[in-house]
Amino acid sequence: MQDTSPEHPDYAIAIDIATRYLDEQSRPDEELYYFAYTIGIRNTGARAARLISRRWLIVDAIGFPREVVGEGVVGEQPxxxxxxxxxxxxxxxxxTPYGTMEGAYTMRGDDGTEFEAPIPQFVLCIPRMLH
Structure with a gap:
């Protein structure tokens, strides 16, 4: 996915996502299912930018939402x-054994321009749960 804002055509961010179920940490008998996700963020635009903050909407299989907002990612602002x-x-x-995540990164160009890089919705699911 790529975000090129009409207001900021020199800024574009591509995001790729891989997920995996963490069987060793999960406890289905206690209704706790853990997942890892790896996010790749590539600057496909013409100008440099820093990832300032993140916003996530995390929704389980019964529709219960959680919102997570914070600075940077994993303690960094790349x-x-x-x-x-x-x-x-x-x-x-x-x-629940599956859910979804989506959100956005707030980016800031070296010239001070701020823009959003949307994170497309992705599914986290235990193996063989969905077709």
Whole structure:
């Protein structure tokens, strides 16, 4: 996914996502299902930008939402020049065997321009749960 804002055509961020179920940490008998997700963030624009903050909407299988807002990612605020990529892994849990996440990164260009890089919705699911 790429975000090129009409107001800021020089800024574009591509995001890729990989997920996995953390069987060793999960306790289905207690309705706790843990998942890891790895996010790759690539600056596909013409100008450098720093990831300032993140906003997540996390929704379990019965529709219970949680919102997470914070500075940076995994304690960092990576600065990405055109063509550079930053990758990190984090985790979350659900009380159901699957759920979704989506959100946005707030980015700031070196010239002070702020823009949002949307994080597309993705599914976190125990293996063989969905087709």
């Amino acid at each position: 600065h990405l020049r055109p063509g550079e990529r930053f990758e990190y892994t984090s985790s979350t849990f659900f009380k």
